[in-house]
Amino acid sequence: MDTRRILSYVRRACEDYNMIEAGDRIAVGISGGKDSLTLLCALADMRRFYPNPFEVVAITVDMGFPNTDYTPVAELCRSLNVPYHIVKTDIYDVIFNIRKEKSPCALCSKMRRGALHNAAREQGCRVVALGHHYDDVVDTFMLNLFYEGRIGCFQPVTDLTRVGVRVIRPLIYLPERVVKAFTKREELPVVESTCPADGETQRTEMNTLINTLDRKSPGLRHRIFGALQRADVDGFAPLPPRPKRSRRQTGEEESISQNSEKSETGE
Secondary structure, eight states, X not given: OOOHHHHHHHHHHHHHTTOOOTTEEEEEEOOSSHHHHHHHHHHHHHTTTOSSOEEEEEEEEEOOOTTOOOHHHHHHHHHHTOOEEXXXXXXXXXXXXXXXXXXXXXXXXXXXXXXXXXXXXXXTOSEEEOOOOHHHHHHHHHXXXXXXXXXXXXXXXXXXXXXXXXXXXXXXXXXXXXXXXXXXXXXXXXXXXXXXXXXXXXXXHHHHHHHHHHHHSTTHHHHHHHHHHHTTGGGOSOOOXXXXXXXXXXXXXXXXXXXXXHHHHTO
């Protein structure tokens, strides 16, 4: 598996926002979609050389959708030497059969996050990694502006002190087109969503709108993302760089660090 291009984005994001500390045990939330599987592959590979040693655990919150099989994901985790845990829930039944929600996404997201955070703590993880990518950042910002009339977005790093979890988003520099290309090239075992609301959300509409505008005004997404960073909206201004640790401190050869830097500058 060739993750060099992916890692050039992921490592830079982790360093710009101090996402990973030495000794972190990171729970990667695995929905089975292309984004979370790409994140899993990136972090699993980055364990080899990242200056701050960390562990990776994969967790799937099974919401109970019919005809959903995570066996291929389990096989991928075995090949990456990553422990994999599936948490069974009745979220689907509660939302669609009991409550019959007409706008289910907000409640579904809240219930899924709660189950994921609980499972992470049970596995000894105080860090949860989510697969929001570059396009998601811009889409979320514009959704908040259009539908809530406020300037805001999710944060690159969020300390949830009440639940004892730190949430990180290492893919925020990674464009969706790169995620799609990586998923296709590596033939990742994407689990197709069977959610009744899939593809019929405001987020999908906003993504389509911004893609259309970006074609008419090339670089629009880039300019919006840059504005978020310059204005430091919700912590998007990159942090000052920390002193580099020698690779020898973690028992790795210095040449690994040099090769990694070359792959980044080649993007």
